[in-house]
Amino acid sequence: MTEIQLRNRDRIAEIVLDGPETRNALDADDLRDIAAAVAKVAEAIPNVRVLLIRGEGKVFCSGRDISGVDVDTDDARAFLAEVFAPVFQAIRALPIPVIAQVQGAALGLGFGVAAAADIIFAADDAKFGSPFAAIGAMLDSGAHHVFLDRLGYHRTMDLIVTGDFMTGAEAAAAGIVSRAVPAADLSDFVESKLERIVSGPAEAFAMEKGFVQKIADDRPSLSEVLAEEAALQESARQTPDYAEGFKAFQERRKPNFE
Template identity: 90%
Template sequence: MTEIRLKNREQIAELILDGPESRNALDADNLRDIAAAVNKIAEAIPSVRVLLIRGEGKVFSSGRDISEVDVETDDAHAFLAETFAPVFHSIRALPIPVIAQVQGAALGLGFGIAAAADIIFAADDAKFGSPFAAIGAMLDSGAHHVFLDRLGYHRTMDLIVTGDFMTGAEAAAAGIVSRAVPAAELSEFVEAKLARIVSGPAEAFAMEKGFVQKLADDRPALAEVLAEEATLQESARRTPDYAEGFRAFQERRKPNFE
């Protein structure tokens, strides 16, 4: 059984999937607990400036906990559409950077939780793919969209039909994850990135997150992008962070984004 823990480290919120014995498998109650934790984080903004999602033990998450699922009465549609999807959207909607730290497997529902993050830092030997052929199920949790977008048709079908996994290094090369580092260095690497993010311009990051998501979802024409960039940059110019950043550059010192 997996426990969802929320830990606050000053400006860093940490959402922990804690069930090493179950390989951090997630059931409906876990998803509701994640949703509740995300709501708490949203209420704590701006004192919280970044969210880290990670799993305890050797894996990030092996996916949905099906150990006690009754296939005759299980409602897969309701589980995904009414329980998982709102969690995915709530993570994505947070106006702060969200980092997923992935070691070991991130499969099915586990991959979906990681994919909701803005940045995925993975161990080079992590595992990503589609294990569903072994149980006669469909790839889900948004993975079709991610795989097709980054890998194309043939590689996506390869992973689905063969059940083969990509390593973290292969996933980074394909753009499935942000970066892959040696497993022994992953925690230290992520902590360094968290420290950099919390000292950055929070308002600009929030605008960037919304804009990049919009571009990814809508794929507007270049002319529209240029026009929107100009509008957003003027909005950024009016923030204290923008003024501080420019003055720091001109004065050849490190900016202090408060």
């Protein structure tokens, strides 16, 4: 079993997957613990400004923990639809930026948890892909949507059928993850980005997250995007952060977003 830890560092919340014996694999109870942790983070907003999801040890998450699964009685549909999907949706629904820090493997369910984040920073030697061909299972956890959207039909089928993995560097080049950096630099790189985010305009970030998700999910026309951008920008103009940002720019100083 993987222990799910919720840690708070001032305005940064961390959900840490800690299961050295299982390579941070997740069973149903682990996923429920993640959902509970996400709910606590939501309650702590606006004191919490960003959420980091990471795994202890050499891997992010090796996928579903199937060590105790009885194939004859397991309900895969219920596990994915009733246990995993609510976790994915809860992470996406948080009105703060969510960062996944990925080292080592992020496979199957592990990739799904990372994909729920808004930003994925990966080690250049991390591993992404579909290990399911080896056990006769389907790609799941939302990966069909991500792979087809970023990679296209042929590359998606390649990864599914061959079971080959992408490195973090390859995943960054393909748009599967945000950026890849040398593994030894990953923690420091992520910390520098967290510090920038927590000092940024929280209300604008919340509006951006909702709007970008809407565009990604609904694929509106350009004219619809332009109209919605105009309306959202006017909403942003009425926030204290907007006023502070403009004044700071005009006065040639660093803004102080409260």
